[in-house]
Amino acid sequence: MNLILNTMPEKANLQPIPYRNNIIEYGRYMATASGCIDCHTRHEKGKFVGEFYAGGTEFNLSDGLIIRSSNLTPHETGIGTWTKEQFVARFKAYADSVYTPHMVQTGDFQSIMPWTMYAYGKV
Ligand code: HEC
Structure with missing residues (x-):
């Protein structure tokens, strides 16, 4: 019973699309809709751990190489020094x-x- 309850999809919580000139909300919408967080935030046992968008998720490639997602936070070790x-x-x-x-x-x-x-994507 627990398994069924814990794996039931949540009801969709549809929101209006923010105006493009609201850069914070529109950016949040774009990042959410595009699923950036899924790779750019580490997770364990299906739950996010650590800072959102801090990267570090490891992907084992078939040839034995490991690739890690990048840190997208505004910190200088992330993309904080990047211009738009x-x-x-x-x-x-x-x-x-x-x-x-x-x-x-x-x-x-x-x-x-x-x-x-x-x-x-259109900018
Ligand atoms: C399927 C997993 C995946 C998804 C989804 C994903 N990324 Fe990435 N991203 C990666 C990995 C792995 C890297 C590191 C390898 C590379 O640079 O190609 C990366 C690198 C980057 C980089 C380069 C950072 C640097 O320091 O050079 C940026 C910027 C970025 N991603 C932004 C985004 C954004 C914005 C989204 C959503 C629109 C997104 N990513 C979605 C896996 C993903």
């Missing part, structure tokens, strides 16, 4: 028509960060 332009450019690099995805060879850097999925 740098942040947007990091994503837009993958929307550039000269970017072509390539086959990753064993040992190459690879990422599960869905760069290309987010690259086409």
